[in-house]
Amino acid sequence: MRLLKTTVAAVTAVASLATAQAALADETVKFWTFREQETALWDRINAENLIPGVTVEMERISSEDYESRLRIALRQGGPDFFGAKSGVAWYDPFVGADALLSIDELGVDISGMNGTAGVVASDGVAYAVPSAIQLQSVIYNGAVLEELGAEVPTTLAEFEALMADAVDAGFVGLHVDGRDGWYLNQVMNEVVMAGMVSDDTQRKLETGEACFTDAEVVAAFDKVVEWRDIMNANPTATDYGGMRTPVVLGDSLAMIDGAWTTGVWVSQAAGGLYDVNPDFVPEYGPIPGPNGKVVAHPDGGYAVNANTEKRDAVKAVLEFTTTAKFAQLFLEEIGSEIPAYAGDYDKPEGLHPIVGKISAQMANAAAYEPFLAPSLNAKQPTYGSLSAQAYQGMLAGDLSGAEAAALIQEGLNSWNYVGAGNCQ
Amino acid sequence: MSQNTDRLMSYRSKAEIQKWLLLMPGVILYGIFNFIPLIGLFGMALMDWKGIGPMEYVGLENFKLIFFDPYYRDGFLNALGNNIIFFGVIITAMLVIGTIFALLLSFKTYGREVYKVIFFLPYPLAGAAVAVLMNMIFRDNGPVNTLLVDWNWAEKPIPFMGDKDLSIYMLASFFSWHRMGFAIMLILSAIVAVRLDLVEAAFLDGARRLQAIRHVVLPVLMPAIIVIFVIIMVDTFNNADMTLLIFGPAGGPGYGADVMGSYLYRAAFGAGSTDPVLGYGVAAVVGILTSLVIMPAAIFSAIQNNKK
Numbered sequence: 001m002r003l004l005k006t007t008v009a010a011v012t013a014v015a016s017l018a019t020a021q022a023a024l025a026d027e028t029v030k031f032w033t034f035r036e037q038e039t040a041l042w043d044r045i046n047a048e049n050l051i052p053g054v055t056v057e058m059e060r061i062s063s064e065d066y067e068s069r070l071r072i073a074l075r076q077g078g079p080d081f082f083g084a085k086s087g088v089a090w091y092d093p094f095v096g097a098d099a100l101l102s103i104d105e106l107g108v109d110i111s112g113m114n115g116t117a118g119v120v121a122s123d124g125v126a127y128a129v130p131s132a133i134q135l136q137s138v139i140y141n142g143a144v145l146e147e148l149g150a151e152v153p154t155t156l157a158e159f160e161a162l163m164a165d166a167v168d169a170g171f172v173g174l175h176v177d178g179r180d181g182w183y184l185n186q187v188m189n190e191v192v193m194a195g196m197v198s199d200d201t202q203r204k205l206e207t208g209e210a211c212f213t214d215a216e217v218v219a220a221f222d223k224v225v226e227w228r229d230i231m232n233a234n235p236t237a238t239d240y241g242g243m244r245t246p247v248v249l250g251d252s253l254a255m256i257d258g259a260w261t262t263g264v265w266v267s268q269a270a271g272g273l274y275d276v277n278p279d280f281v282p283e284y285g286p287i288p289g290p291n292g293k294v295v296a297h298p299d300g301g302y303a304v305n306a307n308t309e310k311r312d313a314v315k316a317v318l319e320f321t322t323t324a325k326f327a328q329l330f331l332e333e334i335g336s337e338i339p340a341y342a343g344d345y346d347k348p349e350g351l352h353p354i355v356g357k358i359s360a361q362m363a364n365a366a367a368y369e370p371f372l373a374p375s376l377n378a379k380q381p382t383y384g385s386l387s388a389q390a391y392q393g394m395l396a397g398d399l400s401g402a403e404a405a406a407l408i409q410e411g412l413n414s415w416n417y418v419g420a421g422n423c424q
Numbered sequence: 425m426s427q428n429t430d431r432l433m434s435y436r437s438k439a440e441i442q443k444w445l446l447l448m449p450g451v452i453l454y455g456i457f458n459f460i461p462l463i464g465l466f467g468m469a470l471m472d473w474k475g476i477g478p479m480e481y482v483g484l485e486n487f488k489l490i491f492f493d494p495y496y497r498d499g500f501l502n503a504l505g506n507n508i509i510f511f512g513v514i515i516t517a518m519l520v521i522g523t524i525f526a527l528l529l530s531f532k533t534y535g536r537e538v539y540k541v542i543f544f545l546p547y548p549l550a551g552a553a554v555a556v557l558m559n560m561i562f563r564d565n566g567p568v569n570t571l572l573v574d575w576n577w578a579e580k581p582i583p584f585m586g587d588k589d590l591s592i593y594m595l596a597s598f599f600s601w602h603r604m605g606f607a608i609m610l611i612l613s614a615i616v617a618v619r620l621d622l623v624e625a626a627f628l629d630g631a632r633r634l635q636a637i638r639h640v641v642l643p644v645l646m647p648a649i650i651v652i653f654v655i656i657m658v659d660t661f662n663n664a665d666m667t668l669l670i671f672g673p674a675g676g677p678g679y680g681a682d683v684m685g686s687y688l689y690r691a692a693f694g695a696g697s698t699d700p701v702l703g704y705g706v707a708a709v710v711g712i713l714t715s716l717v718i719m720p721a722a723i724f725s726a727i728q729n730n731k732k
Contacts, residue, residue: 067693071476089700097477179586181674182696234564236677237586242563377700380495385674385699392677396588414495 027313028055032070033083034063035132035300041333050329051320054313074099074305081314084128084303086118088374089382091128094303095121101304102127106311108318115340118298122374128301129318130340132330135259135284135358135365136191136295142281144171144253152285159288163230163253172252174227177243178235178395181388186371189387190295191256194366195287196220202368206375208419212409213402220289221401225394235395248273248280258297259284259358260337282354284361296365298340298372331355338362379415386411462715468708474701475692486705490713496702500710502679503687504717506592510683511660513596514603518652521600522607529608530615540612544605551602555669558598559585585670588680595666595681603659607652614648647728654725661718664689673699684714 031042042058045051059079061069070082074094084090094100103110103119103126110116115130140152148166153159163173177183193202197220204210205217232238232252244261246252261273262282273280286294302321304314320326324345331339332348335355347359370376376383386408393399399407413420433441469486473479490500525543529536546554562568562584569581584594618641626636664685667675673695675682692707694700 068475074476087696089694089696093474093476093701093703096474099476179677180672182672185696232564233580234583234586237564237581237583239559239563239585242565246565380700382699384696388674389678392588396583396586396677398588398678 027053027310028057029081029308029310029313029317030079031056031058031081031083031302031317032061032066032073032079033058034061034066034085035083036060037334037337038083041329044329044333045320045326050325051316054316056317074307077307078305080308080310081302081304081317083131083300084119085300086298087372087384088120088122088377089384091119091121091303095123095125095127099306100127101306101308101311103129103304103318106304106315106318108315108322110322112342113322113340114296114342115298115301117369117372119301119303120374122378124374128303129321130298130301131321132299132334132337133340133362134297134299134337135361136187136194136257136297137259137284137286137361138174138191138254139247139257139259139262140254140283140285141247141250141252142283143279144250145283148253152283154285154288154292156287156289160230163227166253167230172232172246173230173254175232175238175243175247175252175255176235176395177238177240177255178392179237179239181385181392183240183243184391185384185388186297187258188256189391190297190369190371192220192224192287193217193370194293194295195291196223196289198291199293199367202366202370205370205419206368206373208375208417208422211419211423212405212412213423216290218401218405221390221394221404223289223401224391224404225397225399225401228395228397231395236392244273245276248277250277256287259354260299262354282357284357286361286364291366293364293366294361295369296338296362297369299337301340375418376412378417381411381414383408383412465708465711465715468704469712471705471708472703473705474703482705486703486709489702489706490709496706499679499682500687500713503675503682503684506679506681507661507683507717509592510596510599510663511657513593514600514660515653515656517597517600518604518607518656519649522604522611522652525604525608526611526615529612540609543608546602547605549602551663551665552669554598554602555666558594558601559670562594586677588676588678591671591676591681592683595670595683599660599663599666603656607656610648610652611645614645618644650725650728654721657721658718661685661714684710684717688714 039058039060042056046055070078071093073079074097091100108129110126110129113130115133116126119126119128119130121127144166145151148162148169148171150162150165153162166173176188197205197216201210201214201216205212211217228235232243232246243255244257247255262280284294286292302318304311304318308314322341324341324343327339327341327343327345328348330337330341331351335352338359371384371387373383389411390399390404390407393407394401394404409423413423470481470483471479472482472485489496491497529540529543533539549557560566564581564583568584569578572578573581583590585591622640623636626640631639661684663683667681667683667686668689670676671681671686673686673690673693675686675690688707688710690699691702691710692704694702
């Protein structure tokens with residue numbers, strides 16, 4: 001009798017385990033993303049069966065209507081997991097609707113990832129596994145640098161002398177897109193801050209211990225005003241394309257931009273600005289001010305639908321995205337973007353030289369990015385919208401550095417942000 | 425059978441039924457796609473909803489936000505002011521330039537059919553195409569600035585699209601160029617309808633030129649002018665594509681090109697990674713306020729139509 005019971009129990013256990021394995025083995029999880037460049041990556045993961053028992057069915061949705069389609073889809077089930085963008089404003093509506101599973105709830109450890117600041121909502125909780133990190137820095141046209149007999153400057157004096165030389169030689173020194181708010185707050189201001197303002201001050205700005213009207217920030221903004229002489233004639237009239245094209249064509253020496261501009265996706269071979277000038281060779285560097293760092297901007301992550309019925313399978317996928325193997329594949333298949341994985345891993349052979357340059361810069365990234373801080377962006381006017389206004393004012397010649405800093409500080413104080421008591 | 429029906433229904437009753445049957449498809453379609461959403465807008469304005477998750481009833485909070493929160497109120501008033509300028513410039517251009525071109529086309533000018541086509545050519549273009557085209561023409565390294573600098577008419581490129589005070593006028597000029605053909609055709613068809621014999625009779629009766637225009641020509645042109653006025657008002661106060669395509673949801677330098685449509689868009693969808701979405705409720709409030717601005721013109725137009 002005991003033997004019979006033991007046998008039945010063993011058979012039941014084996015059957016249950018087998019059923020569970022079989023269930024996982026048959027799982028296909030739906031994944032939505034706006035990032036076309038990930039297609040080859042997920043195709044390869046599926047083809048090589050790198051997440052045992054789970055197939056990822058990726059659907060690429062155009063970036064323009066991604067949010068609206070996602071919101072509609074999540075009301076009716078939707079994808080099991082999806083590409084999320086960065087910043088509290090992106091996460092908050094989904095979190096408010098209980099549509100996202102926090103990464104803690106899912107049980108995936110993201111302590112070994114970079115870019116976690118970009119995947120939190122205003123409650124400070126992480127709702128995605130960071131995926132890619134984008135370099136934001138000064139990007140030089142290598143050919144113009146060579147023509148001027150110069151290298152990427154390493155001090156502020158060298159930077160300003162190089163820019164002056166470029167202007168004297170008939171180039172625009174620093175081409176700026178002053179029209180687009182997203183560029184001014186996410187790219188230009190962050191690169192200026194990373195170059196000019198110490199990591200410690202940036203941290204204190206986020207916690208309210210330091211004020212935007214402090215001398216260090218004002219000095220950085222004063223430089224932006226001063227550099228109008230080395231910039232294109234009308235920065236506020238220049239849009240994003242109007243900034244990039246002259247740099248790529250060699251009419252301008254440099255711009256402040258994200259490395260995505262110069263990227264060569266492995267799956268794409270060439271494209272974007274290389275269609276304008278196939279010989280364009282970018283060089284990267286920080287604004288070599290007192291802090292002298294670049295920005296490692298988290299470019300979103302993988303978020304989980306709170307109502308997914310395939311939680312274990314999704315967990316398996318997201319756990320895989322936190323591994324060195326995924327980081328290797330990411331570099332091999334995407335190329336110019338840096339995976340969020342923070343640990344060491346073997347870099348694949350034969351990568352495009354640009355990837356090496358970008359990786360080298362990433363080692364010198366600022367530790368803080370106030371643009372993404374929930375404490376500065378929880379209410380309107382946010383630090384993001386205020387810094388865009390401040391930069392437009394400075395670039396138009398309407399605001400001094402001190403006035404721009406005051407505009408940001410007063411705007412934040414208006415909703416009693418964390419530093420309001422300290423920075424009246 | 426037919427005779428029985430004839431006996432049961434008078435001609436007047438049958439005409440009445442026919443009228444309603446003919447009207448019904450339009451009324452049903454209008455009701456489903458316009459009227460019900462319009463009524464729904466009032467309900468939505470009382471809700472906090474960001475396009476996902478449960479709606480929460482918040483009463484008049486969304487109205488209070490727009491009217492009493494300094495940040496949102498100033499933004500709204502700025503967008504309203506810009507929109508009034510946008511409309512004013514466009515309607516002036518349409519009526520003045522449109523009338524001049526229509527008058528010129530009404531003469532037996534050589535090649536006037538070709539001119540008609542040229543004037544009307546931009547009208548079928550998509551708004552997005554016009555925005556991209558105009559942006560290319562007026563950018564720093566575009567043909568207009570290149571010529572101005574090359575001919576020494578300007579020391580450096582003019583920031584047509586980067587000046588806070590200029591940007592809304594640039595948008596208005598793009599819009600006017602795009603829709604001018606519509607105004608010209610409408611005014612031209614009205615001018616053609618002016619009966620010359622009545623004008624001549626007015627002159628024979630001793631009317632002066634201005635009196636003849638006022639009492640004979642203008643009454644004929646007035647319906648076309650009203651149609652243009654109402655359509656342009658509705659179009660300009662509902663327009664967001666020009667601002668969004670050229671300047672993005674942030675509304676241009678210093679919000680100089682922000683209009684009601686782009687303000688509404690920003691309320692519903694945000695303007696970027698750090699711009700909180702206010703929700704469809706606040707967007708609905710902006711939509712209702714926009715409707716209130718347009719309403720008098722629409723009612724006036726409806727009354728005029730009923731008088732006919």
